[in-house]
Amino acid sequence: MFRHIVLFRIHDHVSDAYVDAVIDTMQSFVLFPGVVSWTTTRSLDERKGRVVVEDATFESREAFERFRGDPAHVSAGTTMSEISDWWVGDYEA
Template sequence: MFRHVVLFRIHDHVSDAYLDAVIDTLESFVHFPGVVSWTTSRSLDERKGRIVVEDATFESREAFERFRADPAHVIAAKTMSEIADWWVGDYET
């Protein structure tokens, strides 16, 4: 299994409506081939700003690499780079 965990710190100028639409897009990745589980949620703790937590498990590193190269992920990553800073934790279990 391959785990992919991302914490997105959303920029203050981003509207809640736009953020909700982006979260919907991220949640749609649950249907991507090789995904075992996928959760996208806003953090309940907003003391440091609005944080979106993405917690995904892939069946293998290869499945993750296919996902990462997919055009839908490339577009989502570009969108997130415009509205957030992020930290990634990837590891194998």
């Protein structure tokens, strides 16, 4: 199994409605081939601002690499780079 965990610190000027739309788009990645589990949600702790948590498990590193190159992921990455700063934790379980 390959784990991919990302914390997105959303910029303050981004509307809640836009964040919700982005979360909906990212949550649809649960249907991508090779995904074992996928959750995209807001952190309940907003002391440091709005944080979106992406917690994904893939069948393998290869499945993750295929996902990473998919146009839907590339588009989401571009969007997230415009509205947030992020930290990634990838590892093999």
